[in-house]
Amino acid sequence: MNAADYQSFADAWENRATIRTRPRRVLENDDKLIYPLSRQPLVLSETFLRECPGQRDFALVQTLYKFINDVVIFETEIVDRTARSIAKNRFPLAFPFACRYDAMTVVVDEDYHALVAMDFMQQTIAMTGITPIGLPDEIELSRAIPAAVTLAPQHLRSAVELICVAIAENTVTGDVAAFAKDDTVKQSIKGLMADHLLDEGRHSGFWTRLVRIYWHTASEDDRRCIAHILPVFISHYLTNDIQKSFDLRLIESLPIGDGTRRALKNEVSGLAFPINRHHPLVANIVRFFRSSSLLDSPCVQDALGDYLA
Numbered sequence: 167m168n169a170a171d172y173q174s175f176a177d178a179w180e181n182r183a184t185i186r187t188r189p190r191r192v193l194e195n196d197d198k199l200i201y202p203l204s205r206q207p208l209v210l211s212e213t214f215l216r217e218c219p220g221q222r223d224f225a226l227v228q229t230l231y232k233f234i235n236d237v238v239i240f241e242t243e244i245v246d247r248t249a250r251s252i253a254k255n256r257f258p259l260a261f262p263f264a265c266r267y268d269a270m271t272v273v274v275d276e277d278y279h280a281l282v283a284m285d286f287m288q289q290t291i292a293m294t295g296i297t298p299i300g301l302p303d304e305i306e307l308s309r310a311i312p313a314a315v316t317l318a319p320q321h322l323r324s325a326v327e328l329i330c331v332a333i334a335e336n337t338v339t340g341d342v343a344a345f346a347k348d349d350t351v352k353q354s355i356k357g358l359m360a361d362h363l364l365d366e367g368r369h370s371g372f373w374t375r376l377v378r379i380y381w382h383t384a385s386e387d388d389r390r391c392i393a394h395i396l397p398v399f400i401s402h403y404l405t406n407d408i409q410k411s412f413d414l415r416l417i418e419s420l421p422i423g424d425g426t427r428r429a430l431k432n433e434v435s436g437l438a439f440p441i442n443r444h445h446p447l448v449a450n451i452v453r454f455f456r457s458s459s460l461l462d463s464p465c466v467q468d469a470l471g472d473y474l475a
């Protein structure tokens with residue numbers, strides 16, 4: 167795909183963007199869950215169910231806060247940053263105006279997603295009276311992107327940043343989808359996730375097309391250099407460290423005995439997914455490498471060997 171072939175999605179954005187089409191969502195005070203059980207395995211662990219099942223809703227509320235906090239960091243510090251630099255033509259790689267316009271819609275969408283997430287944080291605190299325990303000031307990408315970018319020579323740093331953000335924008339989508347289908351979860355939370363998903367469908371295609379355009383122009387040497395950086399990015403991106411330290415802090419905050427606390431900490435230590443092709447996000451990442459045409463390059467196939475089935 168050439169830059170000249172790029173078709174803007176501006177009309178779809180005008181008609182479907184959630185900031186253009188959705189009323190404010192209000193958290194309902196009903197018996198449904200505020201966060202899906204499947205997304206906080208700690209509360210499904212044997213020890214938790216036996217020793218402190220009454221703490222379930224507290225743990226789910228805190229996990230929702232962590233999720234909201236992650237969304238705000240992702241949208242405002244990661245995607246906004248890269249999309250904005252493309253929109254303002256600060257990107258070393260020149261994209262046509264249609265790309266830059268679409269990039270600006272991504273900035274608007276992402277900042278709006280952050281705003282909606284903050285709204286839900288406030289609504290949840292007001293309804294439950296539960297204030298957040300210490301929340302992380304980073305997400306995995308806050309470390310994974312700089313780790314990848316510093317490995318690249320100066321002229322490839324933006325390209326690496328673009329590819330990293332494109333990978334992230336193609337993986338969170340499936341992650342959010344799990345929410346939208348869970349009928350045990352409050353309608354407003356599901357609606358919030360469904361809204362977000364609708365916008366992200368547009369974004370994932372946008373980032374994929376930009377990467378296709380870039381890859382088409384990249385020299386064989388540049389492609390090889392980037393290919394070697396990809397596994398480093400993926401291994402940082404898929405680590406469980408931040409989630410794990412959050413879960414440990416959550417366990418610290420529960421009103422339980424020392425024995426139970428120790429047992430729960432052990433349960434959490436066993437929850438990490440392996441960082442290889444069996445990790446649940448890897449299928450999404452590989453799908454992106456295919457759709458962006460990166461996987462057509464033998465150097466990328468070789469570099470990703472461990473992640474390809």
Ligand SMILES: [Fe+2]
Pocket residue numbers: 241275276279362365366
């Ligand atoms: Fe978003």
Ligand SMILES: [Fe+2]
Pocket residue numbers: 245276335365366369
């Ligand atoms: Fe997005």
